[in-house]
Amino acid sequence: MTDAAVATDALPAPARVRPRPSFRAVFGITVLLLMSASALLAPRLAPWDPSRQMLLKRLRPPAWEARGLREHPLGTDHLGRDILSRILYGGRVSLGVSLSSVALAATLGVGLGLSAGFFGGRTDAIIMRVVDVFLAVPYILLAMGVVFALGPSLLNVILVMGATRWVQFARIVRADVLSIREREFVVGARARGNRAPRLLLRHVLPNALTPIIVVATLELAFMIIYESALSFLGLGVQPPTPTWGWMLADGRNYIATAWWLATFPGLAIMLTVLAVNLLGDWLRDALDPRLRL
Amino acid sequence: MAGALLEVQGLAKWFEAAPGWLGRRRRVIRAVDGVSFALQPGETLGLVGESGCGKSTTGRLILRLIEPSAGQIRLEGRDLLGLPSRELWAARRRMQIVFQDPFGSLNPRMRVGRIIAEPLAIYGEADAAGRSRRVGELLELVGLDAAYAERYPHELSGGQRQRIGIAAALALAPALIVADEPVSALDVSVQAQVLNLLMDLRARLGLTYLFISHDLHVVLHMSDRVAVMYLGEIVEIGPRDAIHREPRHPYTRVLLSAVPVADPGLRRERVVPIGEVASPLAMPAGCRFHPRCPFVMARCREEVPASREVGAGHLAACHLLD
Amino acid sequence: MIVPPLLEVSGLRTEFETARGTILAVDGVSFTIERGEVLGLVGESGCGKSVTSLSILRLVPPPGRVAAGRILLEGEDLLAKDAEAMRRVRGARIGMVFQEPMTSLNPVFSIGDQIAAAALAHGGGRTAAWRRAVEMLQLVQVPSARERVGDYPHQLSGGLRQRAMLALALVSGPRLLIADEPTTALDVTIQAQILDLLRRLQAERGMSVLMITHDLGVVAELCHRVAVIYAGRIVEMGPVARIFERPLHPYTRGLLRCLPHPSRFGRPLFSIEGVPPDLRRTPVGCRFAPRCPDVIESCRRVEPALTEREPGHSVACPVST
Numbered sequence: 001m002t003d004a005a006v007a008t009d010a011l012p013a014p015a016r017v018r019p020r021p022s023f024r025a026v027f028g029i030t031v032l033l034l035m036s037a038s039a040l041l042a043p044r045l046a047p048w049d050p051s052r053q054m055l056l057k058r059l060r061p062p063a064w065e066a067r068g069l070r071e072h073p074l075g076t077d078h079l080g081r082d083i084l085s086r087i088l089y090g091g092r093v094s095l096g097v098s099l100s101s102v103a104l105a106a107t108l109g110v111g112l113g114l115s116a117g118f119f120g121g122r123t124d125a126i127i128m129r130v131v132d133v134f135l136a137v138p139y140i141l142l143a144m145g146v147v148f149a150l151g152p153s154l155l156n157v158i159l160v161m162g163a164t165r166w167v168q169f170a171r172i173v174r175a176d177v178l179s180i181r182e183r184e185f186v187v188g189a190r191a192r193g194n195r196a197p198r199l200l201l202r203h204v205l206p207n208a209l210t211p212i213i214v215v216a217t218l219e220l221a222f223m224i225i226y227e228s229a230l231s232f233l234g235l236g237v238q239p240p241t242p243t244w245g246w247m248l249a250d251g252r253n254y255i256a257t258a259w260w261l262a263t264f265p266g267l268a269i270m271l272t273v274l275a276v277n278l279l280g281d282w283l284r285d286a287l288d289p290r291l292r293l
Numbered sequence: 294m295a296g297a298l299l300e301v302q303g304l305a306k307w308f309e310a311a312p313g314w315l316g317r318r319r320r321v322i323r324a325v326d327g328v329s330f331a332l333q334p335g336e337t338l339g340l341v342g343e344s345g346c347g348k349s350t351t352g353r354l355i356l357r358l359i360e361p362s363a364g365q366i367r368l369e370g371r372d373l374l375g376l377p378s379r380e381l382w383a384a385r386r387r388m389q390i391v392f393q394d395p396f397g398s399l400n401p402r403m404r405v406g407r408i409i410a411e412p413l414a415i416y417g418e419a420d421a422a423g424r425s426r427r428v429g430e431l432l433e434l435v436g437l438d439a440a441y442a443e444r445y446p447h448e449l450s451g452g453q454r455q456r457i458g459i460a461a462a463l464a465l466a467p468a469l470i471v472a473d474e475p476v477s478a479l480d481v482s483v484q485a486q487v488l489n490l491l492m493d494l495r496a497r498l499g500l501t502y503l504f505i506s507h508d509l510h511v512v513l514h515m516s517d518r519v520a521v522m523y524l525g526e527i528v529e530i531g532p533r534d535a536i537h538r539e540p541r542h543p544y545t546r547v548l549l550s551a552v553p554v555a556d557p558g559l560r561r562e563r564v565v566p567i568g569e570v571a572s573p574l575a576m577p578a579g580c581r582f583h584p585r586c587p588f589v590m591a592r593c594r595e596e597v598p599a600s601r602e603v604g605a606g607h608l609a610a611c612h613l614l615d
Numbered sequence: 616m617i618v619p620p621l622l623e624v625s626g627l628r629t630e631f632e633t634a635r636g637t638i639l640a641v642d643g644v645s646f647t648i649e650r651g652e653v654l655g656l657v658g659e660s661g662c663g664k665s666v667t668s669l670s671i672l673r674l675v676p677p678p679g680r681v682a683a684g685r686i687l688l689e690g691e692d693l694l695a696k697d698a699e700a701m702r703r704v705r706g707a708r709i710g711m712v713f714q715e716p717m718t719s720l721n722p723v724f725s726i727g728d729q730i731a732a733a734a735l736a737h738g739g740g741r742t743a744a745w746r747r748a749v750e751m752l753q754l755v756q757v758p759s760a761r762e763r764v765g766d767y768p769h770q771l772s773g774g775l776r777q778r779a780m781l782a783l784a785l786v787s788g789p790r791l792l793i794a795d796e797p798t799t800a801l802d803v804t805i806q807a808q809i810l811d812l813l814r815r816l817q818a819e820r821g822m823s824v825l826m827i828t829h830d831l832g833v834v835a836e837l838c839h840r841v842a843v844i845y846a847g848r849i850v851e852m853g854p855v856a857r858i859f860e861r862p863l864h865p866y867t868r869g870l871l872r873c874l875p876h877p878s879r880f881g882r883p884l885f886s887i888e889g890v891p892p893d894l895r896r897t898p899v900g901c902r903f904a905p906r907c908p909d910v911i912e913s914c915r916r917v918e919p920a921l922t923e924r925e926p927g928h929s930v931a932c933p934v935s936t
Contacts, residue, residue: 184398187358191390192412192461193382202411206402289402289445343802450890480659481829485873485884492883507803514875514884537877551807553832555874557856565811566804568758569772 025286028279035272039091046085047071051240054080059258075260077250083260086242087268093243095272097158098223104162106216109169114200114208116170117177124174131167139164140229147235157236161226165219172215176208210284217280221273228269244269297367298501299332299355299469304364305525306350310574322573324350326525328364334468337495337502339516339533341509341548345573346522348505352471355503356388357381369468386416389462391455393474398458399446405457406442412464431460436490452483456490463494471503476511488515509552513537518606521545524573524581531607541609543586580612588613619690620647621790621823622671627684629663629670636895640666640679642847645921648791653817653824655838655855657831659870661891663847664827668793671825672711673701688791706733710784714796716776720768726752726779727764733786751782756812774805778812785816792817795827810836831870835859840927843867846892846902849921853928863930865907901932909934 038045058080063073074083116127134142143160150156180186181204189203228245230236237243244265251262305327310320325347332338340348353359355366357373366373368388376384392398399408409431410424419427429439435456446454455475462470472491476484488511494500506512512519513533520530521544529542540546543564550564566585571577577584583593592612600610629641641663648654656664669675671686673693686693688708693701705711713719721729730748735741745764752760755778768776777797784792794813798806814837817824826838834841835855842852843864851864862868872885889906892898900915901907907914911934921931 184392184394185400187353188390188392188398188458188461189400189411191356191358191385191388192464193385193415194411195382198415202403203400207400289447343804481831481870482659482873482887485886488875489883489886509803510875510877513877514880533880537880547804551804553806553810553830553836554876555831555835555859555871556876557835557859559877565807569774569805570802 022282024278025282028275028277028282031271031275032279035091035095035268035275038088039095042085042088042092046082046088047073048082048085050081050085050089050242052081054082056080059254061258062260074264075258077247077261078254078258081242083247083264086247087244087264090242090244090247090265091268091272093154093237093241094224094227094245094269097154097161097227097237097243098220100158101161101165101223101227102216102220104158105165105219106169106212108162109166110173110205110212112166113170113173114177114205117174118181118196118200118204127170128174131170134164134167139226140233143230144233144235147230152235152238154237157227157230161223161230165223165226168215168219169212172211173208176211177204180204180207209287213280213284213287217276217283220276220280224269224272296333297331298334298336298369299503300365300367301331301355302329302365304328304351304354304366305362306347306354306359307362320574323525323576324573325354325361328522328525328527330520330527330530332469332501332503334501335495335499336518337504337516339512339519340503340505340522341507341512341519342522343507343548343570345524345570347525348507348522349473351522352390352473352503352505356385356390356471358390386412386465387467388469388471389465389467390471390473391458391462391475393477396451396454396478399454399461401446403445404442405444405446405449408446408457409442409461409464412461416465418465427464428460431463434463434494435460436486450483451479452486455479455483455487459487459490459494463498466498467500469501469503471505473505474507475504477506477508484511491515509548510554521548524571524576526581526610528582528611529607529609531604531609535604535607539604539607541603541607541614542582542611543588543613544582545609547585547587580610618650621650621652621689622648622825623685623687624667624671625685625687627667627670627686628682629666629675629679630682631679633678638894639897640847640894641670644684644844644847644849646842646849646852648823648825650790650823651817651821652840653826653838655826655828655834655841656844657828657834657841658844659829659891661894662844664829664844665795667844668711668795668825668827672705672709672793674705706784706789707737707787708789708791710787710789710792712777712780712784712792712794712797714799716773716780717768719780720776720783722768725765725767726771726782727766730764730779730783730786733783737787747786748782751786752779754785754816755779755782757782772805773801774808777801777805777809781809781812781816785820785822788820789822791823791825793825793827796829797826798833799828799830806833813837831859831874843870846898847894848902848931850903850931851929852921853925857925857928863924863928864903864932865909865934866903869906869908 057069057076058078060072060076061068062075063070068075072082076082112127116124142164146160147156186199186203189199194203227236227243228248231243231245232249236245239246247265248262254261304325306325308322308324310322328351330338340351342348350359354361361374368384371384373384406428409428413419413424413427428442432439432441437453437456476487479487495502504512504515516533518531519533519536520527521542523544529536529545536545540549546562546564547566550562564587567587568585571584579595580593580598583589586593590612598610598612600608601614603609603614625645627641627644631638631640644667646654656667658664666675670681675681681694693704727745727748730751731744734744734747749760749764752764757763757775757778771779798809801809810833828834838855840853841855841858842849843866845866851858851862851867858867862871869885869887873887875884887906892902900917901919904910904914913933919931919933921929923929
């Protein structure tokens, strides 16, 4: 009898073609790799000490301009510091801080969002009220408050940024979990012996990855700007450590006269954010087995 | 009842329609409202009804995938509702479920082999090699090649996915399987294949089924006994042939009359209901079916009919039977 | 004088251009519908029945397009009409009812609004249109039509929504109604009511109906003639009684035999082996050959044409007796 049921219910095995990496992916990965490499290798690559003030050569334009100097490819700032070197070193802070704070925010936010969405009831209510509190307070003010209290340092900046942005993850994960937990494969997994921890980790979380990745890439981009803003306000990493934010802040006053002070850090931020977003898009698709065909 | 595999008494589930304010009465949906039946080992009980009758909820209540509001469930003599969570977890090995939706019932991010092997891993039934072997056996049992273990659910057709769902349910060798609309989402020709498979497995493995479906002919085909549900209650229950040839409850007769038969020559009784199904929020007084019943009497509007025996093992709840 | 058929479809071909090849969803489908006749188009998922109805209405979504064929409605070729002319045809001359009324009805307008809007499009003032809306709802047996005319789609049950859809489809008095799985999403008792209603309306108005469904039971209840479609082609067509009594095509036979039937409850069902073909590859020979229990050698090489075996009963199969 099974033989009749053993229908040649055979879908021909789909050709497993490795999808050609898209332009987005290649661009994103390349840019990020370059950025990360140059950040890591900054001490080797940078022609100058980023804090070294060479006042006689202040406000020199990039090398290709008339008054430019070959030893300062991207020019110098108002204190005669080499822009290129500052960008390279600044990348360390911007990328490092952003990655760490996104990791922190994601861990906190995903964990709380999973709990809130899955367990519901009181857990959900409590977590959501906390989220509301965090959302009600403007994050810059929150950051200011914390940094005032604890003092500006690299670690504090990471903590503050992670601790204020976790809500983005929590909300989106909770929303997704609310719908995932009703899906039949989750109910089936419960029937087959999965208990809450395993259910969350093996069944719910992998299916909630898409929004998490999307939010993570958006947040990474945001953190870079967030850190810049904090630096801009004097709350972030303190000088003389260069950060792209500080450079923007400094260059603000010279936009009309010495455009290169603000433009190059701005470009660096833009490129990184763009690369991260593109990479995130690709990663989200690459991780979805349904899209592999 | 001695020897019954599953005994259900007064099972109920009430949902709150809108959260109540302080003091204000909550509106309650009585999704399942006092369902009782027993399943003997090796038997298939069909649970049939239209949307909103509570049949799917009943299936999930039995497995305690939803917590009942009231009632008793005994599986192999053990009271399921009194079990502490560790023992409930152990009891799950004896009862499994197969779902309707081949698209939603398998984790899209897990390979088929892992889905099937997972219960074995969780219950520590076998080591990795043993599990792999068992997965191969189960796939073969449901009529699929062992190579399918490496595939993802979306690579398979609806019929194949249903087979995977069945294989996963069989992994722990349960005694009871709740089949919740297992073929409703499949094409007719694939439906026949899966029904044949279910019947074959039942014979080979001595399974007991609670077969839930809105499709009356499929239920009649698969079941030894049939229970008809309406708005949370069983209105009639009895042996398959009795229900089919001598339905006693007006709703059963309405159902039988309404199902289109692919046989223009087949004459059957036409019993036409009046109007639409009542909202579960505003349950009619007396007999729940009375607003739609073509044989309604005054008594039906006030008094809830009791369940009466109308034949061997055949019960129906209707005032007309007095 | 012979009255020409209301609808004449010849050699319809509809294809979908996708990244992975061209899918031939409908490949040479031809049929006619007489005035006052109900033709059932029955097949399983992916067979092309819905695409056929969309092709007639010229509503095939891109990347699909009608590649060839003729569709004559009362003698006029619908494929030759421009967008504006086609728009006038839809609604006024061909009414449509689909499976899921929640998506076919606009959720932000009341059903009265929507029906009245359709009535307005054909002349008359606002009051007349509104009155017509109530009349239509009464025609489709919506209880308390006068009160319900202001209801929104989400306030109605599935059955009532489908009745509203019918009212909307019929308000301009079309000669042809295309109903694509109109009762599939409904409970069986409601389905029976809607089928009764359809039968009554069809008889009263002498309307033709193209009934698309996968449910052979619905075909038996409602249709005069039926066309069985498989992998984009019609494999058998004829009067309902004849087809059910003596199906000639192996696929039709297989379909009928694999349904649970009172005469064989509890016994293993006949099942058709295999799966439908991939419509991306233009098959050689009969499309059903890989699954056919009666296949002979020539079936794999030559695609059988739909030929008339008995008056009104055509089959695309050389083997059937």
